[in-house]
Amino acid sequence: MSHTIDLMGLQLKNPIMTASGPWAGDAVGIQRCIDAGAAAVITETISLEAKQRISPRLFCDDDGLFNTMLYSNMHLEEWEEELSTIDRKDAKLICSIWGSTASEIAYLSKKVEHMGADAIEISISAPIGSRNLRMLRHSCDIQEFMGAAVKAVDIPVMVKLSYEAASSPNFLRELELSGIRAVSAIDALKGLAGVDIENQRSLMPTYGGYTGQHIRPVSLATTAALHQYTPLQVVSSGGVLDHETAIEFLMLGATAVQLASAILCSGYGIITEIVRNLEHWLTEHGYSSVDTLRGTALRSLRAFEDIVPRSLCASVNEKCRRTECLICAQSCLQDAVYLDEAGTIAIDPDRCDGCGLCVERCPHGLLTLEWR
Amino acid sequence: MNIRKIAELAGVSVATVSRVFNHPERVLPETRDRVLAITEEYDFTPNWFARNLTLGSTKTIALLIPGIDSDLYRNIISGVETVAGNKGFVVIFCQTRGDAEAEFNFLKIMKSRKVDGIIQVRSLLTPSMAAELQTFNIPRVHIGKNRECGCEMMCYLDYEEAAYRLIHHLSGLGHQSIVLLYDNQGDDITPEIEAGLHRVSRELKRSIRFTAFAGENSAQGGYLAVQRMVQNGDLPDVLVTAGALQAIGALKAARDMNLSIPGDLALASFNDSPVCSVVSPAITCLEMPAAKLGMASARLLFDRIEDDDQDMGVSQEMILQPKLKIRESCGNTTDIFELFD
Incomplete structure (x- = not known):
């Protein structure tokens, strides 16, 4: 069974790519990504002027990662x-580039095309340094x-967006018109x-730049929203941790994902693991191709306004005496959940407004929402 | 000792010895080792001039630059040299001192030295000189906005956009009159600044008074400018200097004359320098990507040197963007602005 996908006219052997970053900062790193099975590797961002790195530049917060690396x-x-x-x-080899003017971007595009890139990713909105707001404030320049890059080369061009950029329909419209x-x-x-x-x-x-599993909810929502805003293909990044999270993004409409x-x-071994597990999962669940799974979860999403309020009330399914x-x-703002005289958890249906927080938070799964 | 004798001693042809130096991978290892052993024994190095006449490349480029006394020029030199070094080329450095005749002569000398390419910074060549160089047949890049010097490629900084950003910031702080102190030896950036200023006026619907005068690009020049304005009794809201040293001089003059910066006079510099962030108040500047400018122009040049037919398919003009570094000297009090966001 084949899990090839089409990204911008390029045939990728699977939907797992590696994002632009220090793991693809030289030939050795890129080779390791390829050898590990990535379908496409994006280089660390190439610019006209190499930037010195600050040290330290990577910071951790529990499982969250912060980086202060520009290119x-x-x-x-x-x-x-x-x-x-x-x-x-x-x-496939995709070169990430950054330049501050149209002519600079056009030049770098042409250069990396000469160097053999299969495609280009323009990095416009890394939150480090001072280029983020500038691009957004002057969206007419975008x-x-x-367009300067698109005109300069014969290979496809994609753009990496910040959350802010990806949330602006006007900005996306400008991007679409640029080709x-x-x-x-x-x-x-x-x-x-x-x-x-x-x-x-x-x-x-x-x-x-804050990355990792904690930004996954934001990234998931952005993937889904991009589908409404633009007909452009979407490649998701931000919190792709394993094959299951990769599938989440694909089901929300992503063409491919970036690790x-x-x-x-x-x-680098995580790439091999995700590719293998993804293939296994697809086979096991009877998907004939990645395309048949793509976007399948989108139909379960609807506008907030279209959700009909249901009359539900929390209920306890078995006696709970865990007073500790x-x-x-x-979790109940309404004081609807209380300990009765017998010392067990009880719900006052007159007070409960069906918010569902107690159900979500119960570590033992003893609560559910029921029709009144 | 010459290449013929080496060939004789090694029992190979002259061509083989030549290949050992230029394309060692095409020579049998044992032959290569024998030739190298003999060259080492007789302390022989190939004649550089003879070698390059044959290969058609001297692996040199020339850099014609008005001076070395500004951060801007120093960084351009550094950028050009970095890329040339990456390419295995050396740079011949010619100081034109802002003299068209000297520049023209250097160009002719460089042609006779068979350089592979030339970079001209802020060229002053007249159209008739440029016409004479039509048959030159050496790739040339110009750094600066000048289409008359006959260079087919050009690389420059977008001063107008830079001025727009600076003046937009100044206007936002309520400043209404600006004096520009430009460099009497350097580019007259007045037209670009005026263009940027008009854009701000149009957008913000505010009128901004603007005058400009020239001064030496030194601390002395900046000092005298403030002295002159104070003594003439026409102190503007803001003094914008072309160079960072001028701004430092202005800072000293203000201190000597008990003027508060930015209280009595706001101060900004059109060029950044490390000292601008060290002095107090730290000086708001435009950071010119000069090293990048040098690197970009050298790359345009090498694209042409390496492949005559390589039509990059994009305009042979590259424009780079300066960056506004908002510090304290114009009245900004927000720490966050100092992060240049």
Whole structure:
């Protein structure tokens, strides 16, 4: 069974790509992504001026990751050399680029096309440094910028979007008119790890890009919303951790997904694991292709206004005397959940307004919502 | 010792010795080792000039630049040299001192030295000089906005957009009159600044008074400018200097004359320098991507040198964008602006 997909006219052997980032910062890293089975590898962002890296540049907060890396520290000439040594096998190579003017973007596009890129991803909205707001505030420039790349090359061009950019229908319309073929979303969110309150200091010296599993809900919603806003193909990134989360994105309409933090935290082997598990899952569940699964969860989503209010009330399904727990009672703003005289959890149906929080939070699954 | 004798001693042809130096991968390893052993024994290095006459490339480019005394020029030089180094080329450096005649002569000398390409910074060539260079047949890139010097490729900074961003910021802080101190030896950026200013006026529907005068691009020049304005009794809301050193001089003059910056006079510089973030108040500047400008122009040049037919298919003009660095010297009090967002 084949799990090939079509992305911007490119045949990818599976829907698992690696995002632009330090894991693809040179030939060795890119080769490891390819060897691990990624269908397409996106290089770390190539610019006209290599940027020095700050140290430290990666920060952690439980399972969340923050990075303060803008783009590659390799010169264009070094990239040319590196890319020429890669054995691409059956993977596609996509070059991520960034430039501050239309002519700069056009030049870099042409350059990476000469260097053998199969496609281009333009990074416009990494939340590090000061380019994010600029692009959004001047959205009239975006068509000119992206159009310059599209006109300069014969290979397909996609654009990586921040959450903010991906949430603006007007911005997406401009992108569509520029001739790009796909968008990837979301880029890292702008974040700070916290404040050392004893010393009145931010834990990070500057804003970082917040990535990883905690941004997955935002990314899932963006994937679904992009489907309403634009006919462009969507490549999802932000919290793709395993094959199941990858399937979530595909079911919400993603053409493919990009791995990022997962590689930083688990190594290149995670790519192989996700590709293998995804194939296994698809076969096991009888999907003949990725296309037959794509977007299937979208029909279960509807506009908030279209959801008909149902008259539901919480109910306890078995006697609960865990007086040390009481999470359900703490979760009730209406004081509808209480301990009765016998010391068991009870619900006052006159007070309960059916919000469902006690049901969601009960660690033992003892509560459900029932029709009144 | 010459290549013929080496060939004789090694018992191979002259062509083989030549291949050992230029394409060692095409020579049998044992032959290569024998030739290299002999060259080492006799301390022989190939004649650089003779070699390059044969190969048709001297692996040199020339950089014609008005001076080395500004951060902008230093960073351009550094950018050009970095890319040339990546390509295995050396850079011949010619200081034109803003003299068209000197520039023209350097170009002729560089042609006779058979450089592979030339980068001209802020060229002053007249159209008739440029016409004389028509048959030059050496790839040339110009750094600066000048279509008359006969260079087929051009790379420059978008001063108008830069001025727009700076003046938009100044206007937002309520400033209504601006004096520009431009560099009497450098580009007259007045037209671009005026264009940016008009855009701001139109957008914000505010009139901004603007005058400009020239001064030396030094701390001295900045000092004298403030002194002159104070003594003439026409202190504007903002002084914008072309160079960072001028801004430092203006800061000193203000201190000597008990003027508060930004209270009595706001101060901004059209070029950034590391000192601008160190002084107090820190000076609001435009950061010019000069190193990137040098790198970009060198890349345009090498694209042409390496492949004559390589039509990049895009315009041979590259425009780069300066960045506004909002600090304290114009009245900004928000810390967050200092993160340049």
